[in-house]
Amino acid sequence: MRNRYLLSQHINYILLLLLTLILLIACQNNQPTTISFMVFGDPAERQAYLDLVTAFQNTHPDIRIEVTHIPSPRDYRTRLATEFAAGTPPDITLMNYRRYAAFAASDLLEPLGPYLAQSTRIQPTDFYPITIQAFTWQGTIMCIPQNISSLVVYYNQDLFDKAGLPYPSADWTWDDFVNTALVLTRDDDGDGRIDQYGLGVSPSLFRLAPFIWQNNGPLVDNPEHPTKLTLTRFPALEALQWFVDLRQVHGVVPDRIEEAAQDSESRFVAGTTAMYLNSRRGTPTYRQIKTFRWDVAPLPRGKQAAGILHSDAYCLSRTAPHKDAAWTFIEFANSPEGQAIIAQSGRTVPSLIQVAESAAFLDPTQPPANSQVWLDTIPTLKTVPVISTWEEIEKIASEEIERAFYGDITAETAASLAVTRTEEYFFIGQLAFPPLSDN
Amino acid sequence: MRHLLSKERWILILRLGTTAVFLLPLFWMLLTALHPPGTPLPQSLNLWPNTPTLNNFIRIWQIIPIGRFTLNSLLVSTIAIPLTLLISSWAGFSIAHLPPTSQRRWVLLSLALLMIPGIALWFTRFLLYRQLHWLNTYWALIVPAWMGTTPFYVLMFYRAFRRIPSAIYDAARLETSHAFQIWAYIAFPLARPTALGVSLLSLTFYWGDFLSPLLYLRTESLYTLPIAIQLLQQMAPSDWPLLMATAVYTSLIPVTLFLLTQPHFAHLNRRNP
Amino acid sequence: MLLPYTLGLIVLVAFPAFISFGLAFFQYDGLTTPRWVGLLNFVLVYTDELFLLSIQNSLALVIVSVPLRVLGAFVVARLVQRNGRFLSWFRAAIFLPTIIPAPAYVMAWLWLLNPLFGPLNLLLRAIGLPAPNWLADPVWAKPGLILIALWQIGEGFLINLAALQDMPPEIENAARIDGANSFQFLRYITFPILLPILLLLAFRDAILIFQESFTTILLATNGGPYYATYTLPLFIYEQGFDLLSFGTASAALWVLYMITGLVVLCLYLIARQWGIGTTDETFVI
Numbered sequence: 001m002r003n004r005y006l007l008s009q010h011i012n013y014i015l016l017l018l019l020t021l022i023l024l025i026a027c028q029n030n031q032p033t034t035i036s037f038m039v040f041g042d043p044a045e046r047q048a049y050l051d052l053v054t055a056f057q058n059t060h061p062d063i064r065i066e067v068t069h070i071p072s073p074r075d076y077r078t079r080l081a082t083e084f085a086a087g088t089p090p091d092i093t094l095m096n097y098r099r100y101a102a103f104a105a106s107d108l109l110e111p112l113g114p115y116l117a118q119s120t121r122i123q124p125t126d127f128y129p130i131t132i133q134a135f136t137w138q139g140t141i142m143c144i145p146q147n148i149s150s151l152v153v154y155y156n157q158d159l160f161d162k163a164g165l166p167y168p169s170a171d172w173t174w175d176d177f178v179n180t181a182l183v184l185t186r187d188d189d190g191d192g193r194i195d196q197y198g199l200g201v202s203p204s205l206f207r208l209a210p211f212i213w214q215n216n217g218p219l220v221d222n223p224e225h226p227t228k229l230t231l232t233r234f235p236a237l238e239a240l241q242w243f244v245d246l247r248q249v250h251g252v253v254p255d256r257i258e259e260a261a262q263d264s265e266s267r268f269v270a271g272t273t274a275m276y277l278n279s280r281r282g283t284p285t286y287r288q289i290k291t292f293r294w295d296v297a298p299l300p301r302g303k304q305a306a307g308i309l310h311s312d313a314y315c316l317s318r319t320a321p322h323k324d325a326a327w328t329f330i331e332f333a334n335s336p337e338g339q340a341i342i343a344q345s346g347r348t349v350p351s352l353i354q355v356a357e358s359a360a361f362l363d364p365t366q367p368p369a370n371s372q373v374w375l376d377t378i379p380t381l382k383t384v385p386v387i388s389t390w391e392e393i394e395k396i397a398s399e400e401i402e403r404a405f406y407g408d409i410t411a412e413t414a415a416s417l418a419v420t421r422t423e424e425y426f427f428i429g430q431l432a433f434p435p436l437s438d439n
Numbered sequence: 440m441r442h443l444l445s446k447e448r449w450i451l452i453l454r455l456g457t458t459a460v461f462l463l464p465l466f467w468m469l470l471t472a473l474h475p476p477g478t479p480l481p482q483s484l485n486l487w488p489n490t491p492t493l494n495n496f497i498r499i500w501q502i503i504p505i506g507r508f509t510l511n512s513l514l515v516s517t518i519a520i521p522l523t524l525l526i527s528s529w530a531g532f533s534i535a536h537l538p539p540t541s542q543r544r545w546v547l548l549s550l551a552l553l554m555i556p557g558i559a560l561w562f563t564r565f566l567l568y569r570q571l572h573w574l575n576t577y578w579a580l581i582v583p584a585w586m587g588t589t590p591f592y593v594l595m596f597y598r599a600f601r602r603i604p605s606a607i608y609d610a611a612r613l614e615t616s617h618a619f620q621i622w623a624y625i626a627f628p629l630a631r632p633t634a635l636g637v638s639l640l641s642l643t644f645y646w647g648d649f650l651s652p653l654l655y656l657r658t659e660s661l662y663t664l665p666i667a668i669q670l671l672q673q674m675a676p677s678d679w680p681l682l683m684a685t686a687v688y689t690s691l692i693p694v695t696l697f698l699l700t701q702p703h704f705a706h707l708n709r710r711n712p
Numbered sequence: 713m714l715l716p717y718t719l720g721l722i723v724l725v726a727f728p729a730f731i732s733f734g735l736a737f738f739q740y741d742g743l744t745t746p747r748w749v750g751l752l753n754f755v756l757v758y759t760d761e762l763f764l765l766s767i768q769n770s771l772a773l774v775i776v777s778v779p780l781r782v783l784g785a786f787v788v789a790r791l792v793q794r795n796g797r798f799l800s801w802f803r804a805a806i807f808l809p810t811i812i813p814a815p816a817y818v819m820a821w822l823w824l825l826n827p828l829f830g831p832l833n834l835l836l837r838a839i840g841l842p843a844p845n846w847l848a849d850p851v852w853a854k855p856g857l858i859l860i861a862l863w864q865i866g867e868g869f870l871i872n873l874a875a876l877q878d879m880p881p882e883i884e885n886a887a888r889i890d891g892a893n894s895f896q897f898l899r900y901i902t903f904p905i906l907l908p909i910l911l912l913l914a915f916r917d918a919i920l921i922f923q924e925s926f927t928t929i930l931l932a933t934n935g936g937p938y939y940a941t942y943t944l945p946l947f948i949y950e951q952g953f954d955l956l957s958f959g960t961a962s963a964a965l966w967v968l969y970m971i972t973g974l975v976v977l978c979l980y981l982i983a984r985q986w987g988i989g990t991t992d993e994t995f996v997i
Contacts, residue, residue: 042674043502068659071673078954083657085742085956086565086574106743256937260848261828266677403938408850447796454791458805464863465808467831468820530717547983551976552725553916557923558945559965559972562952563728563735566742586720593717618713639811640867647813649927654953668815669931679823686816693811701804 034064035326038083038090040076041069041347044284048345055341056332063325077102077391084108084317091320092330095143097134097311097383098206098390104137105388110316113141115327121335122352131351134383135313143313144334147348148356149280150307150377151210151299153177154368158292159184159196159274168297170376174214174242177300181252184274198252200264201277203405204398205418206308206384208243213382214302215239220426226385227426229397231415239302241411244404256406279310280374283346287367296368298377307377308384311351349374389429393422465690472496472683495684502681503670504659505688512663515577516645519584523641524634527587531596532622536608546597549590561654568655579655580648580663588644592637599633600626635703639696646693664689733969736962743956753963763964765939766947769854773925773943774918777858781921782914785868786906790898793876803873810866814924818931821860822847847933850940857941860928861921868913875909876902911982915975922968944968 039049046069053065068090070076077099083089089108103109113136116124124132124141131145153168160167163183168176181198188195201207209219217235220226230236247253254264254273268276269285271292276282277299286294299307314330316323332338339350340360349371350356362371384390397418404414473491476498499505534545568574573582587593603626611625627634649665656662662670671678671685736753738746757763792802809817824832825846833843846856879902887897926945929935935942944964951961 066658068657071670075673079657081956082565082654082953085953086569086657088575088657106741108743257827257845257848260845261826261830262677266675399938408938450791451796454796454802457788457791458802461806461809461863464820464824465812467824471823471831526716526720529713533714533717547980550912550979550983552721554919554972554976554979555725555729556919556968556972558926558948559732559968560725560728561948562958562961563732564724565952566731566958567723567728569742583724585716586724587717590721622713636870643811643813647815649813649815665813665815668813668819672819672931679826679829682819683823686812686819689816690812693813694808697808697811698804701800 033322033325034066035092035320035322035329036066036068036090037092037094037329038068038070038080039094040071040073041281042071042285044288044345045281045347048284048342048347051345052333052338052341055338056329060328060332063328065329087319089317089319091317091322091326093315093317094146094312095315097145097309097313097386098394100135100143100313100315101137101386101388101390103315104142108318109142110318110320110323111137111140111142112144112314112316112327112330115331116141116144119331121331126353127351128353128356128378130309130378130381130383131311131313134309134311134386137386143315144330145311145313145351146334146339146342147280147311148351148374148378148381149310149349150374150381151207151277151279151310152373152377153275153297153299154268154278154282154286154294155275155297156268156271156273156292156294159271163274167295168300170298170373171305172297172300174300174302178246178250178252181246181275182250185250185252194251194254194258195272197254197264197267197273199246199275199277200253200268200273201246202264203243203247203402205394205401206398207277208240208401209384210299210306210308210382211243211302212236212239213306213308214299214304215242216303220385223385225430226387227430228423229393229419229426231397231418232412237411237415240401240404240415243401244411244414247405248407280349281310281347283368287346294367295370296373297370298373305380307381309381387426387429389425392425393429396421396425468683468686471679472687474680474683476678476680495680496688498681499667499671499685499688502674503667505664505667505685507660508662508664508667511577511661512646515580515648515663516642518577519581519588519645520638520641522581522584523588523592524637526585527592527637528596528600528627528630528634529622530587530593531598532600532618532626534593534597535600536618546594549594553590553594557650561650565654574655575657575661577661580645580651583651584641588641592641595633595637596630599630603629632703635700639693639700642693642696646689729969732962732965734962735958736966738959740958741956742958746959749959753959754966757960757963762939762942763947766942766944767967769939769941770922770925770943770945772854773857773861774921776854777861777921778914778917780858780862781865781917782868782910784862785865785913786872786910788865789869789872789876790902793873803869806869807866809863810869812864814927815931817864818860818928821928822932825856825859847941848937850937853933853937853940857925857928857933860932861925864924868917871909871913872906875906879905908982908985912979915979919972919975 037049037053039046041049046067049067049069053067056063056065070079073096080089080093080095080103084103084106095103100109116122122144127145128148131148132141135141135143135145155168157167165180165183168180172180184196184198185194186196187193212219212231212235215235215238217233217237217239218230219236221228221230231240247255253259254262254267262270264273264276265278265282267273269289298305314333316326316330320326333342334352336352336355336358339348339352339355340358342348343350343355343360344363346366348361350361355361356375362375384394387393400409400414400418400421403409404411409417470487472495473493474488474495475490475492476495534542537545565574568579568582571578573579583589607625607629608621611621615621647665648663649669652661652663652666653669656666668682668685668689671682675681735746737748737750739749739753740746788806792799792806812820824830827833827843827845827848830846833846836843844852844855846852883901884897887901892900922943922945925943926949929941929943929946930949933941935946944967948961948964948968951957951964
C-alpha cells in the first residue's frame with residue numbers, strides 16, 4: 001500500500017501549495033495609493049508615456065503613476081466603458097476629442113476648467129485655441145489637450161528620387177497628388193500584380209473629411225447642432241467620388257485583398273508604399289525605419305486648403321479618489337517640461353504654442369525634417385462635431401465609405417446609406433445633450 | 440495475403456495523410472516564426488527561411504512584458520487545475536455513489552448545464568464579480584475551477600468512478616466508513632488516467648482562456664498569455680514572423696506537457712481500466 | 713463532497729443566468745440604478761436589423777460546421793481506432809491542434825488564410841486551384857471561419873474514439889462472418905449504435921461553436937467584411953461591453969436561451985429514448 005502514503009503526501013503538498021498561492025494573491029491586492037493612467041498607442045508611443053511618468057516621478061516621489069496601455073484606439077472605448085461600468089475607471093485617461101463627449105455626456109468626467117483657471121504653471125491662453133475649443137463641453141473645459149496634430153502626407157524620399165519626382169510642394173493640388181501617386185504605383189516584375197503602391201490611406205470618414213472641406217463642402221448640416229451628415233450634397237459627394245476614385249479609377253492604393261494581406265502602414269514601413277496619410281502619431285514608429293529616408297508634406301489642396309484636427313487630452317475621472325494628485329500629474333504633463341518630453345519622442349505636435357515652436361518639436365536632427373508642416377497647417381484646421389454619439393456615426397459612415405472605396409457600391413449609394421444609417425445617432429446625441437453654441 | 444497487406448498499407452497511408460493535414464497548420468506556423476523579421480514576406484511555397492532565426496522570440500520580450508504574462512498564466516493554471524481536479528472528482532465520486540434515480544438526475548442536470556453557452560453569463564458574471572470585488576484580480580480567471588471548470592469534467596470522473604468494480608468499494612468500506620478516505624486512497628488513484636485527461640483539458644482551458652482576461656482584467660501586470668497575442672496583433676498587424684513566434688511561444692508549455700504525458704493516454708480508452 | 717460543485721453551479725451559472733433573464737426588462741448601464749422599461753428592450757433588439765443578421769450568421773455557421781466537425785471527428789476516430797504502428801502518435805497528432813491556445817491558433821490561421829502571402833493560397837495556386845480571398849471576401853469569410861473550426865475537434869475525436877472502443881469486438885466478428893462488408897457494417901451496425909452519442913456531441917458542439925467562434929471572429933474579422941461574420945456573441949458583446957446596455961444585451965440573450973432550451977429538450981428526449989445515464993455501455997459523455 002505504498003501508493004496510499006504517496007498520494008496522501010501529495011495531497012498535503014498540493015493543499016499547501018494552493019494555500020500559499022491563495023495567500024499570495026490575497027496580499028498582492030494591497031497596493032499603495034496610486035494614480036492610474038490609461039493611454040493608447042503602439043510600442044514607441046507607450047515608451048514616450050513611460051518616459052513622461054519617470055520624469056514626473058523624479059520630482060514627485062510621493063505620487064505613483066500606474067500606466068495601463070491599450071494598443072488599439074478602436075478597443076480603447078470598449079475598455080474604458082467597461083472600466084467605468086466596473087466602478088474602477090482609470091483616474092486619468094488620454095482621450096481623443098471625437099470620443100470624450102460620450103463620457104462627458106454621462107457625467108463621468110471631472111471638468112478641468114476650474115483646475116486650469118487656478119494653475120500657476122499653465123494658462124488657457126498658452127494653448128492653441130482650437131484645441132481648447134475641441135475639449136470644451138457645455139461651455140466648460142473638460143480635458144487638457146496635449147497636442148494639435150493633423151493629417152499629413154508621409155512620403156518615402158528614396159522612392160521619389162528613384163522615380164525622378166520632385167518632393168511635394170507646400171501648395172500642391174489634388175491633381176498633383178494623384179499624378180504623383182500614379183507615377184509611384186509600379187509593377188516592377190511585370191507579373192500583373194502591383195509591387196509598389198503610390199499611396200496608402202484608410203477608407204474612413206475621418207480621412208475623407210478634410211477633402212470634403214477642401215471641396216467647400218460641409219460634413220454635417222449644422223456644425224453647432226448637427227442633425228445629419230451631408231455626404232449626399234454636391235461638394236461632399238464630389239469629394240467622396242474623388243476619394244473613391246483613388247482606388248476605383250486610378251488604382252494608386254491597394255485593393256481590399258491586398259490591404260487585408262498587408263496593411264498600408266506596414267507597406268509604407270516596408271518601403272513598398274510611397275505615400276501614407278497619417279497624423280503625427282506615426283512618427284515615433286517611422287523614426288525606427290533604417291532602410292530609407294522619409295519626410296512629411298501637407299495635404300494637397302482642393303478648392304481651398306483645409307486640414308483636420310487630431311487632438312488627444314488628459315481627462316480626469318469624476319470618481320477619482322485623489323483628484324489633486326491626479327491634477328498635479330496632468331499639470332506636469334501639460335507644462336512646457338512635460339509636453340517637451342512627449343514631443344521629443346515624436347508622438348505629439350504640442351498644444352502649447354511655446355513648445356510647438358521650440359526645438360523639442362522642430363528638432364532638425366530627427367526625421368521628419370519638415371515638421372513645420374504641422375504648424376503651417378494650424379490656421380486651416382477644422383474639427384468634426386463634438387457630440388456624444390460621434391464614434392458610432394463615424395464607424396457606420398466609414399463602413400459604407402469603405403464599401404464604395406473597394407468597389408462594392410457606388411459613391412452615391414454609400415453616401416446615402418451613410419446619411420440614413422447615422423441619422424438616429426445624431427438624434428440620440430442631440431436629444432440627450434444638445435451642445436451649446438458658444439462660438 | 441498480399442491483398443490484406445496492401446489494405447494495411449492503405450490504412451497506414453490514410454492515417455499518415457490525415458495526421459499530416461492536422462499537423463500542417465502548426466508546421467507552417469513554426470516555419471514562419473523562424474523567418475527573419477523585416478525581410479519581405481515569403482511569396483513562394485519554399486517556406487523554409489534562407490536564414491532561420493530565433494530573433495523573433497527575442498523581439499517579443501522587447502515589445503511586451505511577456506515574462507510577466509507567462510508567470511501570470513502559470514500562476515492561474517497551477518491554482519485552477521488542482522482545484523478543478525479536486526472539485527470535479529469529488530462531485531463525480533459523490534454522484535457515482537448516489538441512488539440510481541438521483542444519479543440520473545444529476546447526470547442530466549450536468550448535461551443540461553453543459554449546454555448553457557458561456558456568452559449567456561458574460562456580463563452577469565461581470566456584474567457579480569464587480570459586486571464581489573473580483574474584477575481585475577486573478578480570481579476572475581480562477582473562479583470557474585470552483586465548479587470543476589465545466590460539468591464535462593465531472594461527468595468524466597463520474598464515468599471513471601462508475602467503472603471501478605463495486606467489490607473494490609465494498610472491500611474499502613470494511614476498512615473505513617469515510618467517503619473522503621475512500622476517494623483519496625482507492626477511487627482517485629484508480630481514476631488516474633481520467634485525472635490526467637482532465638488536467639490536460641483544463642490546462643488547455645486555463646492556458647488558452649482569452650475571454651476571461653478580456654472581459655474581467657484591466658491591469659497590464661495581471662494579463663495572461665492569450666492577451667499578449669491580441670496586444671501584439673494590434674501593435675504589429677502585419678508582422679507575421681513576430682505573431683507566429685508568439686503563437687509558438689504560448690503553445691509551448693501545453694504542447695510539451697501533452698507530448699510528455701501522451702504515452703499514458705494509450706490506456707485511457709481501453710475498455711477496462 | 714458534492715457541495716462545492718453544487719455551490720459553484722448556483723453562484724457561477726444558475727444565479728447569473730437568472731439575473732440576465734430578469735435584466736431584459738430593465739434599462740441598466742452598470743452605473744445608475746436599473747430602470748423598469750417593460751418590453752422596450754425586446755422591441756429595440758428584435759427590430760434591429762443587425763441583431764437579425766447576427767442570428768442568421770450564427771445559425772449559418774453552426775448548421776454548416778457542426779455536422780462537418782462531428783462527422784469529421786467520427787471518421788478520424790474510426791481511422792485510428794484499431795491497432796497499428798504508431799497508433800498513439802497518430803492520435804496525439806490529431807489531438808494536437810486542440811491543445812493550442814485559441815488566440816494562438818486563430819493567429820496561425822489568420823496567417824495561413826492570408827489572401828496573398830498565406831501558405832494555403834500559395835499551395836492552392838501552385839496546384840492550379842483558384843485561391844479564394846477567405847476572410848477578406850464577404851462571400852468566403854464564413855467558409856474561412858468554418859475551415860478554422862474544423863481542426864480543433866480533439867474533444868469530439870476522443871469521445872468518438874471512446875465510444876468505438878466501447879463496442880464489443882464480438883459484434884464486428886459476427887458481422888464479418890455474416891459477410892457484411894466494411895461499409896455495410898458501418899452503416900447498419902456502428903452508426904446506429906453511435907447515433908445517440910453523435911447527436912449529443914452535435915448539440916454540445918453547436919453550443920460550443922456559438923461561443924468559440926467569438927474568439928476567432930474578434931481576432932480575425934471583427935464581424936467584417938461588412939457584417940459577413942457578425943454573429944450573435946459579437947452583438948451581445950457590443951451591447952454589453954461597448955455600449956453598456958445590459959438590458960438590450962439580456963433581451964438578445966433570450967433568443968439564446970430559447971435555442972438552448974430547445975437543445976436541452978432534444979437532449980432529454982434522446983436521453984430517454986436511449987436510456988442514457990442509466991446503462992453503462994452507451995454512456996460516454
